[in-house]
Amino acid sequence: MNMKVKMKFYIVLLNLLLLFTAVDAQPVLQYLHEGWSFRQAWGTNWYGATVPGTVHTDLMDNKLIDDPFYRLNERGVQWVDKEDWIYRTTFDVAPELLAKRNIVLHFEGLDTYADVTLNGKKVLAADNMFREWQADVRSLLKEHGNELQVYLHSPIKVAMPKWEAVPFQYRSSNDQSENGGLLNRKVGVFVRKAGYHFGWDWGPRLVTSGIWRPVALEAWDEVRIDDVFYNQKSVTANQAVIDVTVEVLSDKETEASVSVINRTDSRTECRKLIRLNKGMNKIPVSFTMKKPRLWWTNGLGEPFLYDFATTLELDGKQIDITEDKLGIRSLKVVTAPDEHGESFYFELNGKPLFAKGANYIPCDNFLTRVTDSIYEKTVQDAVSANMNMLRIWGGGVYEKDIFYDLCDKYGILVWQDFMFACSVFPAEGELLENIRKEAIDNVRRLRNHSCIALWCGNNECLDAWFNWNWKNTYDKQNPAYSDIIWKQFKDQYFVTLPAVVEEYHPGACYRKSSPYSDDKGTRNHTVGDMHYWEVWQGLKPLSEFKHERSRFFSEYGFQSFPEFESIKRYAPLQEDWNLTSEVMMAHQRGGATANKRINDFLLSEYRQPKDFRSFTYMSQLLQADAMKIAMEAHRRDMPYCMGSLVWQHNDCWPVASWSSRDYYGRWKAQHYFTVKSFADLLVSPIEDGNVLQVYIVSDRLKPTSGELKVCALRLDGGGIVKEFTRRVTVPANTSTVVWRETVDKLLDGANKEDVVIHVSYKDKTGKEYTNNYFLAKQKDMHYVTARINKDFVAVEGGYDVTLSCDVFARGVFLSLKGDIDNFISDNYMDILPGKPVTVRVTTDLPGLQFAERLQVTSFLDAVEL
Numbered sequence: 001m002n003m004k005v006k007m008k009f010y011i012v013l014l015n016l017l018l019l020f021t022a023v024d025a026q027p028v029l030q031y032l033h034e035g036w037s038f039r040q041a042w043g044t045n046w047y048g049a050t051v052p053g054t055v056h057t058d059l060m061d062n063k064l065i066d067d068p069f070y071r072l073n074e075r076g077v078q079w080v081d082k083e084d085w086i087y088r089t090t091f092d093v094a095p096e097l098l099a100k101r102n103i104v105l106h107f108e109g110l111d112t113y114a115d116v117t118l119n120g121k122k123v124l125a126a127d128n129m130f131r132e133w134q135a136d137v138r139s140l141l142k143e144h145g146n147e148l149q150v151y152l153h154s155p156i157k158v159a160m161p162k163w164e165a166v167p168f169q170y171r172s173s174n175d176q177s178e179n180g181g182l183l184n185r186k187v188g189v190f191v192r193k194a195g196y197h198f199g200w201d202w203g204p205r206l207v208t209s210g211i212w213r214p215v216a217l218e219a220w221d222e223v224r225i226d227d228v229f230y231n232q233k234s235v236t237a238n239q240a241v242i243d244v245t246v247e248v249l250s251d252k253e254t255e256a257s258v259s260v261i262n263r264t265d266s267r268t269e270c271r272k273l274i275r276l277n278k279g280m281n282k283i284p285v286s287f288t289m290k291k292p293r294l295w296w297t298n299g300l301g302e303p304f305l306y307d308f309a310t311t312l313e314l315d316g317k318q319i320d321i322t323e324d325k326l327g328i329r330s331l332k333v334v335t336a337p338d339e340h341g342e343s344f345y346f347e348l349n350g351k352p353l354f355a356k357g358a359n360y361i362p363c364d365n366f367l368t369r370v371t372d373s374i375y376e377k378t379v380q381d382a383v384s385a386n387m388n389m390l391r392i393w394g395g396g397v398y399e400k401d402i403f404y405d406l407c408d409k410y411g412i413l414v415w416q417d418f419m420f421a422c423s424v425f426p427a428e429g430e431l432l433e434n435i436r437k438e439a440i441d442n443v444r445r446l447r448n449h450s451c452i453a454l455w456c457g458n459n460e461c462l463d464a465w466f467n468w469n470w471k472n473t474y475d476k477q478n479p480a481y482s483d484i485i486w487k488q489f490k491d492q493y494f495v496t497l498p499a500v501v502e503e504y505h506p507g508a509c510y511r512k513s514s515p516y517s518d519d520k521g522t523r524n525h526t527v528g529d530m531h532y533w534e535v536w537q538g539l540k541p542l543s544e545f546k547h548e549r550s551r552f553f554s555e556y557g558f559q560s561f562p563e564f565e566s567i568k569r570y571a572p573l574q575e576d577w578n579l580t581s582e583v584m585m586a587h588q589r590g591g592a593t594a595n596k597r598i599n600d601f602l603l604s605e606y607r608q609p610k611d612f613r614s615f616t617y618m619s620q621l622l623q624a625d626a627m628k629i630a631m632e633a634h635r636r637d638m639p640y641c642m643g644s645l646v647w648q649h650n651d652c653w654p655v656a657s658w659s660s661r662d663y664y665g666r667w668k669a670q671h672y673f674t675v676k677s678f679a680d681l682l683v684s685p686i687e688d689g690n691v692l693q694v695y696i697v698s699d700r701l702k703p704t705s706g707e708l709k710v711c712a713l714r715l716d717g718g719g720i721v722k723e724f725t726r727r728v729t730v731p732a733n734t735s736t737v738v739w740r741e742t743v744d745k746l747l748d749g750a751n752k753e754d755v756v757i758h759v760s761y762k763d764k765t766g767k768e769y770t771n772n773y774f775l776a777k778q779k780d781m782h783y784v785t786a787r788i789n790k791d792f793v794a795v796e797g798g799y800d801v802t803l804s805c806d807v808f809a810r811g812v813f814l815s816l817k818g819d820i821d822n823f824i825s826d827n828y829m830d831i832l833p834g835k836p837v838t839v840r841v842t843t844d845l846p847g848l849q850f851a852e853r854l855q856v857t858s859f860l861d862a863v864e865l
């Protein structure tokens with residue numbers, strides 16, 4: 001059963017012996033989150049524990065281990081996953097709960113191998129972190145002193161014999177078994193648990209165990225609603241046809257009635273008298289809404305949500321109710337043959353939608369400490385950057401309900417991978433059945449969310465098999481191994497998972513893998529989605545981002561370091577502050593190769609940073625420029641290309657990575673740049689030979705017109721070389737060249753290294769969209785030392801800082817020295833000569849301290865002059 005939907009409407013018993021006379025027929029719920037303690041299985045000392053929680057966080061809370069994110073501490077906690085752990089609590093049960101005819105113990109998540117006993121009797125054994133677990137415990141419960149115990153087996157010890165039993169190895173690129181003291185024994189693929197816990201190329205190896213999601217007793221008498229599924233069969237502006245399936249669990253044959261209430265419009269959409277059989281009853285009801293208010297994504301309109309309730313009545317008395325927020329929308333993935341190959345785009349309410357977004361990984365290695373406000377900020381930051389899609393990548397977790405609630409609320413579509421990434425997985429017999437059940441639990445839990453746009457079998461497993469030389473290697477070793485793995489692969493992603501989606505989320509789109517063009521793993525730019533890594537991995541120049549084409553970029557990325565003030569949080573010692581220090585290397589999981597790449601790109605296209613702090617700054621500017629180039633190119637290529645999801649939105653610990661926001665939530669340069677690159681209108685210059693073309697890409701659903709200015713400006717403050725102004729009309733929802741001119745004419749004899757091309761488009765409402773374009777590589781630009789004036793005034797919640805300069809200042813970066821919480825509204829921006837820029841700095845710092853701590857860095861400050 002879906003506890004989230006139901007829990008709000010249970011009578012929640014907070015260990016209080018309350019009497020509920022009026023509502024005695026209703027289900028009741030009692031959370032079991034109090035009084036927990038834990039110990040190492042072979043130990044004797046019990047310590048206080050938090051549930052939901054993990055062993056690592058409990059060990060930290062008890063000061064038994066140090067924070068694994070700090071400096072090199074990760075190494076010292078590798079023993080934790082080799083141990084078994086026991087959690088226990090005692091609890092009383094309210095008499096009215098005990099009086100119920102049905103009582104179930106429900107774990108929303110157990111990580112991972114857990115034996116659960118209640119009052120000395122084993123009630124369930126869990127073996128999959130992603131599943132929900134229930135046990136009928138009515139006969140075991142008593143009013144006082146119940147003892148609940150959860151024995152957590154070491155995932156490594158359980159998986160090791162499975163690994164040893166197979167004559168070949170299931171390949172798994174990112175499992176850092178060596179860091180865990182396991183040599184080449186990559187056992188992670190045998191454990192249905194978040195892949196990144198075993199390490200990734202941006203994450204530590206921290207293999208958790210724990211009761212990681214809520215646990216409760218659920219009790220009811222004769223009937224209850226088990227689940228409600230709102231299937232939006234067809235939606236237009238005129239009407240929405242909704243098929244609802246209400247699953248009702250009944251103890252007996254009886255008459256009842258089910259109603260679906262549209263609370264937003266204060267209307268009962270339908271009411272049905274039903275005959276319930278003993279056991280599970282699936283009751284179909286259907287209704288039509290006239291002229292529904294549609295749900296739109298961020299930027300296209302309001303993500304309007306209706307409040308719905310489904311009630312169950314027995315003898316005229318309401319027994320159970322569930323509530324859902326529902327965005328009414330039609331959403332399709334259009335994959336139709338066209339003159340190039342095959343389209344791949346999302347269509348929302350009949351409108352083709354260019355997907356702008358990012359790949360999302362879990363926000364922490366210790367998932368239970370991701371607070372609601374972290375989720376809120378994480379999704380909000382996508383909204384602020386004008387995104388409309390997040391891809392929940394397959395090496396993490398099916399996220400918590402709140403994540404999808406926020407995406408529904410703010411109009412962010414979710415591309416949902418099943419939890420398989422960059423590996424081949426054993427998937428036969430019990431393991432495959434385990435996977436099927438995991439898929440059912442999660443599809444059922446998430447299918448009512450309007451944000452769910454697509455289910456995807458895995459991340460890069462197909463690509464790995466065909467294009468990373470995996471298949472060949474197995475073929476050479478023993479073709480029978482290839483056959484086994486490929487059969488399991490097909491059973492899993494071509495048969496089992498799509499069947500679950502079809503049965504439990506009919507009408508939803510399922511893709512076998514990402515990237516995916518065909519079943520043979522062909523990398524085809526004209527069909528399907530693509531992960532583009534030719535610059536970062538393939539070492540091609542940044543300019544390749546301008547040319548590469550795909551129907552949908554579901555990944556592309558470039559690394560950078562967190563800003564220096566963030567680095568100081570996890571690496572506070574001066575000895576840590578160089579690229580090759582042990583601590584910096586431990587927090588760079590791409591290894592020396594990754595640092596070398598950043599360095600090489602800086603040398604070939606930027607300049608040598610003068611010190612470590614400058615390096616961190618420059619790495620961010622490089623990443624931001626690279627991703628800007630890519631985002632703009634993808635959007636200019638609309639409608640051939642209809643999606644651009646950058647790798648990656650967030651970090652799970654403090655690290656050098658591809659993220660655009662660091663672990664602490666600080667925006668990197670890239671995130672600031674994304675705000676503009678993903679704006680509803682993008683004005684984007686690009687050279688085609690000796691011609692400069694200016695595109696305007698519009699996601700607006702109506703045409704617009706306004707004034708375009710293209711201006712070649714001297715970097716040294718010497719004024720305008722050439723300026724063109726023109727009125728332009730921009731068609732709706734596509735990309736158009738609105739201006740072109742030869743570069744020679746634009747430069748009017750000036751050197752390309754001496755000017756910046758500044759373009760702006762002002763629409764009728766006065767809203768202005770700007771962009772800067774360079775005709776030469778950054779390292780060749782003739783920047784002039786920028787003396788930046790800064791003035792600030794106190795405003796509510798912080799300061800407005802005005803920056804100005806009499807020459808062109810590239811990549812002006814503001815930061816506050818020290819471990820200070822702050823947010824800067826715009827950053828790493830270019831300042832044009834004589835054109836002041838004002839940004840808002842949100843901080844609690846008093847004025848004097850603010851002035852002392854405010855640091856301003858621009859391009860030339862970071863290099864040896």
Ligand code: BMA
Pocket residue numbers: 200201202395421422459460531555647658
């Ligand atoms: C991708 C992802 C991740 C990985 C990232 C960076 O292709 O799917 O597995 O972390 O690249 O290498």
